[in-house]
Amino acid sequence: MNAPVVDMRGIGTCFGRRWVHRDLNLQVTAGEMLALVGGSGSGKTTLLRQMVGLLTPTQGQVRLFGQSLTGGNRIERRLLRQRFGMLFQHGALFSAFSVFDNIAFPLREAGVASPEEIRDLVALKLAMVEIDLADARHMPAELSGGMVKRVALARALALEPELLILDEPTAGLDPDRSEGFVTLVRDLHRQLGLTVVLVTHDLDTLAALATQVAVLADQRILAHGPVEAIMALDHPFVEHFFRGERGQRALAANAPGAQ
Amino acid sequence: MSAAEPTAPQLELLGEGRVALCGHWSHRDLTRSIATLRRALARLPRDTHWDLTSIGRMDSFGALVIWRAWGRTWPPHVALSPVVREALDRVAAARGESLPPQPRPRMTAALVLVGEGAFRLGRHATDFVALLGRIALDVMALAGQPGHWPLREITANLYKVGVQAMPVAALVGFLIGVVLSYLSALQLQTFGADVFIVNILGLGIIRELGPVLVSVLVAGRSGSAMTAQIGVMRVTEEIDALRVMGVSPYVRLVLPKVVALTLAMPMLVLWTSAVALLGGMVTADLQLNLGYGFFIQTLPRVVPPSNLLLALVKGLIFGLLIALVACHFGLRVKPNTESLAAKTTASVVSAITLVILVDAVLAIVTRRVGVPY
Numbered sequence: 001m002n003a004p005v006v007d008m009r010g011i012g013t014c015f016g017r018r019w020v021h022r023d024l025n026l027q028v029t030a031g032e033m034l035a036l037v038g039g040s041g042s043g044k045t046t047l048l049r050q051m052v053g054l055l056t057p058t059q060g061q062v063r064l065f066g067q068s069l070t071g072g073n074r075i076e077r078r079l080l081r082q083r084f085g086m087l088f089q090h091g092a093l094f095s096a097f098s099v100f101d102n103i104a105f106p107l108r109e110a111g112v113a114s115p116e117e118i119r120d121l122v123a124l125k126l127a128m129v130e131i132d133l134a135d136a137r138h139m140p141a142e143l144s145g146g147m148v149k150r151v152a153l154a155r156a157l158a159l160e161p162e163l164l165i166l167d168e169p170t171a172g173l174d175p176d177r178s179e180g181f182v183t184l185v186r187d188l189h190r191q192l193g194l195t196v197v198l199v200t201h202d203l204d205t206l207a208a209l210a211t212q213v214a215v216l217a218d219q220r221i222l223a224h225g226p227v228e229a230i231m232a233l234d235h236p237f238v239e240h241f242f243r244g245e246r247g248q249r250a251l252a253a254n255a256p257g258a259q
Numbered sequence: 260m261s262a263a264e265p266t267a268p269q270l271e272l273l274g275e276g277r278v279a280l281c282g283h284w285s286h287r288d289l290t291r292s293i294a295t296l297r298r299a300l301a302r303l304p305r306d307t308h309w310d311l312t313s314i315g316r317m318d319s320f321g322a323l324v325i326w327r328a329w330g331r332t333w334p335p336h337v338a339l340s341p342v343v344r345e346a347l348d349r350v351a352a353a354r355g356e357s358l359p360p361q362p363r364p365r366m367t368a369a370l371v372l373v374g375e376g377a378f379r380l381g382r383h384a385t386d387f388v389a390l391l392g393r394i395a396l397d398v399m400a401l402a403g404q405p406g407h408w409p410l411r412e413i414t415a416n417l418y419k420v421g422v423q424a425m426p427v428a429a430l431v432g433f434l435i436g437v438v439l440s441y442l443s444a445l446q447l448q449t450f451g452a453d454v455f456i457v458n459i460l461g462l463g464i465i466r467e468l469g470p471v472l473v474s475v476l477v478a479g480r481s482g483s484a485m486t487a488q489i490g491v492m493r494v495t496e497e498i499d500a501l502r503v504m505g506v507s508p509y510v511r512l513v514l515p516k517v518v519a520l521t522l523a524m525p526m527l528v529l530w531t532s533a534v535a536l537l538g539g540m541v542t543a544d545l546q547l548n549l550g551y552g553f554f555i556q557t558l559p560r561v562v563p564p565s566n567l568l569l570a571l572v573k574g575l576i577f578g579l580l581i582a583l584v585a586c587h588f589g590l591r592v593k594p595n596t597e598s599l600a601a602k603t604t605a606s607v608v609s610a611i612t613l614v615i616l617v618d619a620v621l622a623i624v625t626r627r628v629g630v631p632y
Binding site for chain 2: 139
């Protein structure tokens with residue numbers, strides 16, 4: 001049996017005197033699309049940042065692909081970091097670089113591909129996220145919100161990671177764009193065999209993407225399982241989140257498992 | 260896959276023009292051996308029989324390396340697994356597209372550059388005048404409504420650019436006073452003209468050095484902060500939010516800064532000059548045995564009070580200029596980090612240059628004021 005792609009054990013996070021997480025456990029197996037949901041302030045983004053090593057939890061340990069982000073030598077750590085990509089909520093594109101240079105950046109940093117290969121790979125990634133090659137010379141400031149997200153996704157996928165982490169992938173996109181983005185992520189998931197972890201508030205996104213849902217409440221993972229199983233749960237947050245009118249509508253429109 | 264399975268990408272020559280590729284052909288796995296594999300692939304002739312069935316994982320990079328080795332066409336004899344075919348198909352589908360070429364520099368580019376520079380300078384000038392007009396109009400509008408003056412902002416800015424700048428201004432002033440006094444004392448001693456140190460320090464610091472020194476300090480400290488603050492507010496659309504609410508950003512952001520710095524600068528000049536003279540006095544006492552009492556008594560006799568007035572007026576003008584330049588550049592920031600950095604630099608450099616230019620003009624205009632013949 002493979003080691004889980006993400007393995008967080010006994011995580012405790014303390015900001016000042018307030019415990020955000022306590023003895024939290026989360027495992028994600030390869031090929032899963034896990035949606036992390038929870039009320040605002042429940043520490044979803046914090047958990048995501050701990051996953052990628054931007055924050056160190058007060059207690060507990062995080063392992064990706066069976067390896068610790070802080071263990072091993074420099075080269076091992078660097079190679080481990082190439083195995084996952086993150087899409088930030090606002091894209092976090094380097095505003096001083098053009099679209100092309102943004103996507104080429106991780107490839108150039110890795111120093112393996114030749115300049116011509118980088119050009120071809122960037123063209124390929126742009127085609128993947130359905131952006132015209134003619135837009136490659138634009139600066140991030142000249143792009144629309146939806147395009148920023150797609151370019152950021154192309155950058156996160158530049159090294160074709162096995163794990164993709166999405167922080168609010170559809171926040172700030174109109175429903176049409178957001179649907180397009182969801183389809184895109186699903187296609188890429190199929191094509192590249194990605195494991196995806198996403199944080200979202202958007203039930204449409206969740207229903208259309210997630211194969212698994214983890215509910216973050218009361219400082220721990222309250223439940224982790226397929227969407228239907230989570231919906232049956234008896235908890236005020238789940239009640240409010242899934243069984244409200246809005247939730248019913250979204251879930252009816254994207255019958256889970258249909259994709 | 261278990262750990263025992265070989266993951267390193269390999270190229271095996273099976274003889275009789277047959278080649279088998281195995282292992283993982285992904286960017287990460289290729290990192291170590293890419294140069295050797297590229298060379299090996301380049302040596303193989305076109306009609307090789309390729310066996311790609313034992314490749315484990317393959318990403319676009321691995322596919323691209325092979326596809327390029329094939330000269331971007333399918334070779335006549337190749338055996339593939341479905342996964343590998345899919346990866347190669349993806350790379351093959353993207354072929355033929357090329358990036359739009361970067362515009363090449365032409366012979367006329369230099370001329371265009373000069374022209375653009377001139378136009379930009381012109382735009383700066385008109386925008387600066389427009390800013391002045393805006394502020395003037397807003398002040399006139401405010402004149403009738405004393406309750407609408409942004410007094411709270413003005414006092415807050417006064418504290419920030421004035422009071423908080425006092426320690427660093429004092430430190431710099433004191434040290435400059437010490438250095439100036441020490442160097443002058445060494446020269447004066449050789450002529451036996453010890454007492455003239457009061458004239459040199461008094462006139463030099465009060466009339467010239469104090470205002471300019473404080474201006475450079477304030478342009479670097481407060482001018483840059485003003486540009487950056489307004490610039491960030493431009494980036495985050497806060498200025499647009501103010502406009503939508505019907506609050507003039509000129510009244511709320513620009514005016515308080517301009518008023519505060521214009522008021523604070525003369526006081527800072529006074530403070531810094533005083534501390535610089537103190538530094539000079541202490542050094543003069545140590546170096547030339549000139550008593551404090553003598554220094555303080557002589558100073559008003561050799562430096563006419565009109566010099567002090569001139570210094571305060573200079574401070575007023577320089578403060579106004581620095582604040583206006585800072586706000587002018589802040590309002591020109593475009594919504595990206597590059598522009599923010601460029602405009603902040605431009606703001607400080609322009610403010611200092613402008614202050615020194617104006618100082619030179621004032622030196623000529625006031626050449627008959629306050630200098631004893």
